[in-house]
Amino acid sequence: MEKFDEFDxxxxxxxxxxxxxxxxxxxDFFRNMESADVSAGDVNVALSVNHVxxxxxxxxTVSGVISIPCDxxxxxxxxxxxxxxxxxxxYGDEYAEGDDQTVLPHSMATFNVANVIYDTVMLTIPIMHVHPDGECNEEMSRLLAQHSAGAPADDEDDDSDKECDPRWEALKRLTDNN
Ligand SMILES: [Zn+2]
Structure with missing residues (x-):
């Protein structure tokens, strides 16, 4: 996790x-996160810690701009x-992650917040996200629309395609690293 040391x-x-x-x-942050969707980012994060x-x-609080592919x-x-x-x-006896509370073992002096911040940013992306009307790459959207209209309903033979989906690959890499 050296890439994210500064988030300790x-x-x-x-x-x-x-x-x-x-x-x-x-x-760099999004590249290091191996984010398949975010090609660029400029986001400021303010973190306030209240110890009681x-x-x-x-x-x-995250605010800024990221570049993601238009749907x-x-x-x-x-x-x-x-x-x-x-x-x-x-702090507690062993690591545990709840909905809103995380328990850290006493041996962990630092808590790395890179993943929490990344998830917070990614959760702001709406399921459907497109350019404002008229700003799309028209040729590309026409091709894509044609392709999806002509796609065969039976995709049994398409299993191998899943391996080529960059999002799938990124997910696999993440899982393999753990
Ligand atoms: Zn577009």
Whole structure:
């Protein structure tokens, strides 16, 4: 995880009260994340950590722009990112991940927030995302529309194609690394 060292939050050493941290996600961040969808990014992250008792309340604010492929023409389109995400972390006997609370073993002095930030950014992408009307690559969207209209309903023979889907490959790489 060396690529994401800068996202190691020194949680255990934090005094009581609120501390602020900031991060910047550039193209490298998304490349290192092996994100198949994000080709470029410029996102600022503000993290506020409120340490009360044995609980650390983390609040992330992400804002900026990423480039993702348009669903209609596949050309890159700009997607504005603007979201917050709150979670809490506490120390316990062993690592556990709940919906909103993560338990870290006492041996972990730092908590790496790269994945939490990445997920927060990716969750801002709507299921359907396209260029504003008239800004699509018209030739490409026409070709794609023709292709999907003419696609055979029976895709039994298409299993091998799945291996070539870059998203699938990225997912596999992620899983293999774990
Ligand atoms: Zn488009």
């Amino acid at each position: 939050l020194p949680l255990k050493g934090l005094p009581a009260g609120t501390q602020d941290f900031s991060y910047h996600l550039g193209d 008792g044995d609980i650390y309340e983390l609040c992330f 209609r023409c596949l050309d890159p389109m700009q997607h504005h990112v603007d979201a917050t995400y709150a979670m809490s972390v506490k």
